[in-house]
Amino acid sequence: MKQSINTIITGVGGQGNVLAAKLLAAAALADGWEVSVGDVYGLSQRGGSVASHIRWNRDRMMPPLVPEGDLDFLLAFEPLEALRIMTQYGNKHTVVVVNDHPVNPVGVQAGRFLYPDVEALYRLLEKMSKKVWWVSGTDTAKSLGNIQFLNTIMLGTFFATGQLGIRAELFEDAIRQTVPARYALPNIAAFSRGKALCSRQ
Amino acid sequence: MPDVRETKKRDSSRVLMMGNEAIAQGVLEGGIAYATGYPGNPSSEIVETLFKYKRSHNVCVEWAVNEIVALEAAAAFSFAGQRAVVTMKQNGMNVCADFLTTVCLNKLPGALLVVVCDDPGPLTSSNEEDSRHFAKIAQIPLFEPSTPQEAKDMAVAALNLSQKYGVPCLLRAVSRLSHGRGPVVTGPVKKNATPVYFDIDKPMVALPFLVTQNHSRLLGVMQAVCADFETDEFNTYSGPEDATTLVIASGQSAVYADEAIHVLNAENTVGLLKIGTVFPLPSQLIIKHLAHAKDVVFAEEVDPFLEEAVKVVYAENQFVLNTTRFFGKRNGWVPGVGEMNTTILVKTFSRLLGKKVAVESGIPEKLKSQAQAMLIPRELSFCQGCPHRASFFAIKTALKLDDRQGFLVGDIGCYGLGAGATGFEQIKALHCMGSGMGNLNGFSRLAALGFDQPVLAAAGDSTFFHAGLPALVNAVHHKMNAVFIILDNSVTAMTGFQINPSTPDNFPGAEQTVSIEKTAEGIGAITSVIDPVADLQKAIDAILKALRLEKGVHVIVFRHPCATYAIKKMPNPEPSVASIDSKKCLAKTCGCNQFCSRILNCPAISVDAASGKPCVEAQLCTGCGLCVQVCPQSAIRLKKAGDFEK
Ligand code: SF4
Numbered sequence: 001m002k003q004s005i006n007t008i009i010t011g012v013g014g015q016g017n018v019l020a021a022k023l024l025a026a027a028a029l030a031d032g033w034e035v036s037v038g039d040v041y042g043l044s045q046r047g048g049s050v051a052s053h054i055r056w057n058r059d060r061m062m063p064p065l066v067p068e069g070d071l072d073f074l075l076a077f078e079p080l081e082a083l084r085i086m087t088q089y090g091n092k093h094t095v096v097v098v099n100d101h102p103v104n105p106v107g108v109q110a111g112r113f114l115y116p117d118v119e120a121l122y123r124l125l126e127k128m129s130k131k132v133w134w135v136s137g138t139d140t141a142k143s144l145g146n147i148q149f150l151n152t153i154m155l156g157t158f159f160a161t162g163q164l165g166i167r168a169e170l171f172e173d174a175i176r177q178t179v180p181a182r183y184a185l186p187n188i189a190a191f192s193r194g195k196a197l198c199s200r201q
Numbered sequence: 202m203p204d205v206r207e208t209k210k211r212d213s214s215r216v217l218m219m220g221n222e223a224i225a226q227g228v229l230e231g232g233i234a235y236a237t238g239y240p241g242n243p244s245s246e247i248v249e250t251l252f253k254y255k256r257s258h259n260v261c262v263e264w265a266v267n268e269i270v271a272l273e274a275a276a277a278f279s280f281a282g283q284r285a286v287v288t289m290k291q292n293g294m295n296v297c298a299d300f301l302t303t304v305c306l307n308k309l310p311g312a313l314l315v316v317v318c319d320d321p322g323p324l325t326s327s328n329e330e331d332s333r334h335f336a337k338i339a340q341i342p343l344f345e346p347s348t349p350q351e352a353k354d355m356a357v358a359a360l361n362l363s364q365k366y367g368v369p370c371l372l373r374a375v376s377r378l379s380h381g382r383g384p385v386v387t388g389p390v391k392k393n394a395t396p397v398y399f400d401i402d403k404p405m406v407a408l409p410f411l412v413t414q415n416h417s418r419l420l421g422v423m424q425a426v427c428a429d430f431e432t433d434e435f436n437t438y439s440g441p442e443d444a445t446t447l448v449i450a451s452g453q454s455a456v457y458a459d460e461a462i463h464v465l466n467a468e469n470t471v472g473l474l475k476i477g478t479v480f481p482l483p484s485q486l487i488i489k490h491l492a493h494a495k496d497v498v499f500a501e502e503v504d505p506f507l508e509e510a511v512k513v514v515y516a517e518n519q520f521v522l523n524t525t526r527f528f529g530k531r532n533g534w535v536p537g538v539g540e541m542n543t544t545i546l547v548k549t550f551s552r553l554l555g556k557k558v559a560v561e562s563g564i565p566e567k568l569k570s571q572a573q574a575m576l577i578p579r580e581l582s583f584c585q586g587c588p589h590r591a592s593f594f595a596i597k598t599a600l601k602l603d604d605r606q607g608f609l610v611g612d613i614g615c616y617g618l619g620a621g622a623t624g625f626e627q628i629k630a631l632h633c634m635g636s637g638m639g640n641l642n643g644f645s646r647l648a649a650l651g652f653d654q655p656v657l658a659a660a661g662d663s664t665f666f667h668a669g670l671p672a673l674v675n676a677v678h679h680k681m682n683a684v685f686i687i688l689d690n691s692v693t694a695m696t697g698f699q700i701n702p703s704t705p706d707n708f709p710g711a712e713q714t715v716s717i718e719k720t721a722e723g724i725g726a727i728t729s730v731i732d733p734v735a736d737l738q739k740a741i742d743a744i745l746k747a748l749r750l751e752k753g754v755h756v757i758v759f760r761h762p763c764a765t766y767a768i769k770k771m772p773n774p775e776p777s778v779a780s781i782d783s784k785k786c787l788a789k790t791c792g793c794n795q796f797c798s799r800i801l802n803c804p805a806i807s808v809d810a811a812s813g814k815p816c817v818e819a820q821l822c823t824g825c826g827l828c829v830q831v832c833p834q835s836a837i838r839l840k841k842a843g844d845f846e847k
Pocket residue numbers: 045046582583584585586587588589615690694695763764765766
């Protein structure tokens with residue numbers, strides 16, 4: 001029996017993971033769900049992997065950690081991090097939305113490691129999951145003039161997959177309530193751009 | 202768990218709160234007049250949140266220099282009839298324990314709440330100590346919340362209990378709760394109406410001849426608290442009244458246990474007793490439920506604290522109880538280390554119940570191993586422009602040039618990463634706040650045994666004041682020969698850029714600056730201040746000179762602000778960026794073998810896929826200029842950021 005809808009948002013420190021999780025959770029709460037979020041704070045600005053667990057369900061409080069192997073949705077701002085989370089938490093029913101732009105770990109820059117072949121990584125993600133949405137999030141953010149929009153763009157695509165059970169309007173409300181006024185409109189615009197990316201697939 | 206599911210359901214006033222925000226809300230509702238603490242993951246956001254309400258709620262909020270000063274300051278508020286809260290991470294409990302274990306002997310006119318956030322399976326700590334033991338050592342009531350709502354409610358209840366009995370209370374959260382978010386229904390913020398007064402006829406002293414008498418009073422208080430806890434609403438039971446399998450859980454683990462029972466579809470056979478008031482353990486409640494249990498499983502983080510307490514209750518009442526089997530950390534049914542989660546408990550419960558696990562099976566092993574082959578690590582690194590990169594590079598170079606197998610000892614903070622690749626693996630001993638400076642006192646004494654490797658000790662600016670001062674005094678007092686390096690990045694960066702005594706007064710929010718160099722000079726150390734980012738060579742020379750002198754106590758302050766803080770809070774109006782002249786750069790064929798990308802490892806320098814040569818990502822570069830100083834070809838130059846487009 002399915003307990004709850006289990007989502008993980010993952011990326012690299014500085015990509016806006018925590019805000020994305022906060023907005024998604026606020027929208028789910030507004031839509032009448034019980035919500036629980038598990039975040040990791042502390043070392044995020046130092047280039048490590050970050051993952052926020054967001055769980056919603058109709059009638060019971062859940063722990064803030066997704067049980068291993070029980071992931072429904074994965075939103076990844078970075079391909080390698082998508083694979084990392086998928087391996088630990090994913091299953092063949094997981095729906096994956098992933099930004100196609102790799103961020104090199106410092107070890108790759110130092111020449112101690114090689115970043116995996118992105119094409120092979122994508123194919124492996126497809127084999128592991130139900131569906132992979134491979135999204136040009138970083139390029140879209142750059143075209144909007146600010147890489148900081150990556151998280152809201154990706155959330156737009158995530159919502160447009162149409163399976164989250166949370167109304168997108170409520171997400172836009174969450175942006176208005178959380179983000180400082182002068183950034184709210186551009187973020188909502190970024191969210192819409194993200195939605196459009198989904199329909200292009 | 203019925204308490205969270207039923208009582209607060211669908212209330213439109215619910216807001217999503219981080220556990221630490223909920224605790225902050227709780228202490229406001231509980232009527233505190235003072236909040237302090239020392240920053241440390243995962244506890245820092247409690248005081249950070251309270252800063253926002255400083256004015257509107259007329260609460261004095263400030264960071265203290267360390268945990269014991271924080272606790273002593275907060276206690277003074279309770280001596281004067283007021284309510285106060287102190288926050289810290291688990292390591293901080295050790296620092297303030299000296300005061301905690303004595304102040305508990307006094308009857309407080311006000312209320313004193315210690316909030317500690319533990320870090321099981323540590324994400325950001327150097328141990329996974331279980332702070333609950335301090336409740337037992339000091340004999341003070343202990344609350345363990347399992348959700349943000351409970352964290353808020355317990356903070357209020359703990360302050361009320363503290364005032365009722367005049368005893369300090371301990372509220373213990375874990376990182377998943379502190380940094381998790383959940384719906385919270387808030388209550389009204391209490392106005393503090395008690396007169397501010399210290400009754401000089403009731404001195405707060407813990408003198409030897411008063412100790413046994415006060416200790417006896419405290420034990421009596423704890424009996425009364427225990428009686429209150431027997432019927433406390435934070436202790437709940439769900440499941441069949443006569444369940445023969447009983448889970449006893451506390452804190453965050455109770456929510457994992459609840460989910461594990463649900464996953465196994467065992468709600469009709471397994472009972473869950475959630476204990477929110479963990480010490481003193483409400484023994485009558487425990488006996489009531491042991492009476493129907495044949496098998497008892499424990500779920501808690503990290504030590505078998507509840508498990509052992511329940512077993513004592515069982516031993517004392519064995520003559521009225523059935524034979525019960527216990528499954529916990531002590532017999533290996535539940536892991537004795539690391540963080541708890543639902544999956545662990547599903548495994549334990551299903552093994553005990555002989556059930557097949559019905560959860561998703563996850564990724565097939567074959568695909569998993571293919572993934573594992575691709576999954577390269579994402580190591581933590583100093584940020585681009587971080588002053589520690591320059592400092593550790595200077596230390597590494599100086600020790601190399603000195604060439605006597607010298608090494609560095611240090612402690613925790615961003616610079617703790619100096620033990621890893623990003624800090625050129627320089628730190629060779631690292632434990633707690635200030636430990637490197639203390640270690641160096643001993644290393645310098647080893648010379649008498651013929652030890653001839655030079656040792657340097659590093660500590661951060663905040664750490665210098667927190668725990669480094671006694672080690673420095675000790676070294677000067679005993680006429681040791683020692684070189685201390687203070688990595689002064691102006692803020693307490695690792696825990697969220699808090700202001701500390703060394704923060705220059707032109708920084709936003711800074712208070713009176715306490716000069717590290719004047720303090721060190723006053724103590725009697727030979728002191729110098731260098732910006733290692735601006736002049737790397739000078740930094741190297743200073744260390745070498747101190748090492749070669751081999752006489753006296755040296756304090757070298759490496760001062761340059763945290764790069765990430767500076768970008769966030771004090772952006773340079775005319776930023777520079779580095780650029781690498783690809784004609785001058787010899788890349789792989791250069792004698793340096795791409796030193797800038799391979800060794801220096803600034804995240805802003807990557808290798809261009811097409812040319813194979815290092816290049817600077819202008820978006821990331823802070824223009825610190827460190828790379829400029831290490832390139833043997835002088836191929837790297839700093840330019841004004843705007844000049845690139847031209
Ligand atoms: S936060 Fe500051 S001190 Fe810490 S690694 Fe980054 S730049 Fe360095």
